């Protein structure tokens with residue numbers, strides 16, 4: 044299916060993989076809306092897209108904000124959920140339950156209520172793409188919190204591909220990708236983490252946002268794709 048002129052909302056579209064997806068979809072001729080909480084970040088994102096997307100401030104953890112967002116957009120063909128939440132990262136035995144609660148409440152509940160809010164304006168045979176993460180697809184020490192959040196979204200998506208049909212519901216599961224999500228890390232620690240991951244991956248490198256955006260574009264446009272989990276992780280499930 045051609046993506047040209049399709050109305051697509053990317054929640055978390057002002058940065059990283061959401062922004063890279065916006066770029067691909069805009070280039071394919073779609074009418075793209077991007078959201079995030081930070082107005083300055085949204086403005087910068089729209090500039091980087093040569094003004095070819097529309098930005099709307101919205102918080103996916105706030106039902107009233109989501110309702111206002113959907114009212115403003117009015118009609119949608121596709122929804123892409125690429126927003127991030129605080130990650131519950133660390134050894135299981137020490138990870139505070141409160142960190143897990145916040146992570147689940149932000150990303151899993153956030154994605155849930157975003158789709159619920161979008162449903163009344165979403166084309167019945169349109170599509171949804173959820174962005175999860177490789178930690179829910181491969182066992183890695185210290186990632187039980189990430190696995191719980193993203194694994195929950197993955198299983199929810201499988202059920203929704205049936206329950207909400209003919210709406211297509213798919214998951215993109217990225218491995219480690221260099222995005223602004225890691226801007227807060229000390230440079231040396233970040234470089235070490237990315238170099239270590241690259242050494243362990245069959246492809247010999249970590250991801251860039253466009254690697255993932257290619258998958259989002261495919262899942263939005265391919266009308267035979269539903270109930271899929273697309274692992275785009277450089278081979279994280281078959282490490283060297």
Ligand SMILES: NC(=O)c1ccc[n+]([C@@H]2O[C@H](COP(=O)([O-])OP(=O)(O)OC[C@H]3O[C@@H](n4cnc5c(N)ncnc54)[C@H](OP(=O)(O)O)[C@@H]3O)[C@@H](O)[C@H]2O)c1
Pocket residue numbers: 054055056057058059060061078079080081082084101102103104125126127128150174175176177216217218219220221222223224
């Ligand atoms: N990068 C990786 O290595 C990696 C690996 C596996 C999975 N993932 C997952 O992939 C997704 C995208 O990650 P990324 O690295 O591209 O992140 P990113 O660059 O930090 O971008 C996150 C986006 O989410 C938005 N956002 C955050 N909280 C929000 C809220 N409450 N309401 C609305 N928007 C919100 C941000 O805008 P504002 O801050 O302005 O709100 C931004 O647009 C995340 O779900 C992440 O868990 C990432």
